[in-house]
Amino acid sequence: MGWFTAPEYWLTRLVFQRALAAVYLVAFLTAALQCRALIGERGLLPVPRFVARVPFKRAPSVFHLHYSDRFFAAWAWAGCAVSAALLAGADAALPLWGAMLLWLVPWALYLSVVNVGQTWYGFGWESLLLETGFVAVLLGNDEVAPPLVVLFLLRWVLFRVEFGAGLIKLRGDACWRKLTCLRYHHETQPMPGPLSWFFHRLPDPLHRVEAAANHVTQLAVPFLLFAPQPVATGAAALMILTQLWLVLSGNFSWLNWITIVLALSAVRLPGRPPPAAAAPPWYEAVVLVVGAMLVLLSRHPVRNMLSRGQVMNRSFDPLHLVNTYGAFGSVSRVRYEVVLEGTRDDAPREDAQWREYEFRGKPGDPRRWPRQFAPYHLRLDWMMWFAALSPAYAGDWFGVLVERLLEGDRATLRLLRRSPFPPGAPPHWIRARLFRYRYTTWGELRATGACWDRVYVRDYLPPTRLSAPAGPP
Structure with a gap:
């Protein structure tokens, strides 16, 4: 033919x-x-x-x-x-x-x-x-x-x-x-x-x-x-x-x-x-x-x-x-981010030494400029964006993520850019807080070097710890 x-x-x-x-x-x-x-x-x-x-x-x-x-x-x-x-x-x-x-x-x-x-x-x-x-x-x-x-x-x-x-x-x-x-x-x-x-x-x-x-x-x-x-x-x-x-x-x-x-x-x-x-x-x-x-x-x-x-x-x-197929049928007007923090202090007081986990792609530290990752897909980072939109998007995995971080699980830590705690010394407590993020203006960027400005909104997850001490990761 x-x-x-x-x-x-x-x-x-x-x-x-x-x-x-x-x-x-x-x-x-x-x-x-x-x-x-x-x-x-x-x-x-x-x-x-x-x-x-x-x-x-x-x-x-x-x-x-x-x-x-x-x-x-x-x-x-x-x-x-x-x-x-x-x-x-x-x-x-x-x-x-x-x-x-x-x-x-x-x-x-x-x-x-x-x-x-x-x-x-x-x-x-x-x-x-x-x-x-x-x-x-x-x-x-x-x-x-x-x-x-x-x-x-x-x-x-x-x-x-x-x-x-x-x-x-x-x-x-x-x-x-x-x-x-x-x-x-x-x-x-x-x-x-x-x-x-x-x-x-x-x-x-x-x-x-x-x-x-x-x-x-x-x-x-x-x-x-x-x-x-x-x-x-x-x-x-x-x-x-x-x-x-x-x-x-x-x-x-x-x-x-x-x-x-x-x-x-x-x-x-x-x-x-x-x-x-x-x-x-x-x-x-x-x-x-x-x-x-x-x-x-x-x-x-x-x-x-x-x-x-x-x-x-x-x-x-x-x-x-x-x-x-289809994408962005609706567009968010405001950006929210879930920030995970841990502490090795015995009590999760507000004045405890809380340290922030850093993700590879999603915004965290306001001074850290976004990097190019695509076409590589950072799956956890993407789902953290959905989690910030609504806890319903994270109901079946977010609690397990916190548990793995409390255990110092090496495979989970490899998904992150940086953990403030080594695998052998995981935090005693972890909390999640919701922040509103916005891009800085030209003037703010020149003055501070930060591309993001963030404001605390509310607790996303109150301080949480393992019910029993973690074993070897």
Whole structure:
């Protein structure tokens, strides 16, 4: 079938696949380095406890069959190794069927992680990576030209990411319709980056331009993805520029980068395609059957986008094949932060020597400037932002976090930037206090060197201690 392939997209496929492999690598690296403390046997939300109450059919994962911290670490590092091999082009050295199976491996490995990750893996970009990774299995390698059906499916995923996000903004918060959300967003976003202070201090008319440009990119431009070239390339380029603006303005894990990867699939890159054989019949059949299945499953996110009760970031099947996306349907006007403090004094009086725990990414010390972490995902830091919005977001893990800090648990302490107490001498008491944070003005920054100003609001958790002395961590 001559219509089946698009040889002119061979370089596009190559760039897309290598970029996707890089995102996979970051995702597996995040799991390998953090998940023992988060979902390990003594984690904040242990996998064994989760799989004991959630059946396999609701959350398919190899960890239903067996879990240990060592097995999980081997699984995550295996994902890193496969991702690195794909980044280096290992799929090009295999026959077509072998390349497809190799691309299926990181998807299956990561699916097992996401489906037991619970709160720590409840972010939209987890499902987005899985959906994109599954479609990428069908792209093949240089044995055949890129299939048009798969290129369409990738654009369809990108359309839903952008258009769904645009709709949720218009429906979710009046400040998006008034073009005023960016007055607050750079200051109140989950994890500011090193340039976020400067974005916040842009003149108000530029904030309005930002918001208006966002609406154009998310509500109008996505339809142009399905236009003939070079219009589709232009639409994808606008999306890439918008995502790079977001990369500069904050730390959004790999959300921006996986969106850029998807946009690359719509860009027609120049270059003469290498000779390729005609697509074998079995390959055409697999692509068409799976493609039809994905289009059929898409009815769920389409209904959601058209609904007045549109929801963000939901999977409609346990394999995360087709999902709905969206971000910042509402924007906080005020930033709150939970600050954890400990003391080794015997009594938790106000005049005790309280020392503050420092997180890697979330604001703490007002003089400490935010750093760039994305695309790496600091999961605990992100959830601490949600915890500050409402204790309901932290009800199933915050108490365990405090317990682990009181024990001086080494795995938990490795999630932090700095603990004021060594593992062998944990605090006797820990308390949590809620502060209101705001960016300093230009004058305050010059005078104090602090990018944040904070004001105590109330106690978040009163001084707490272990009921029995902690044993060796």
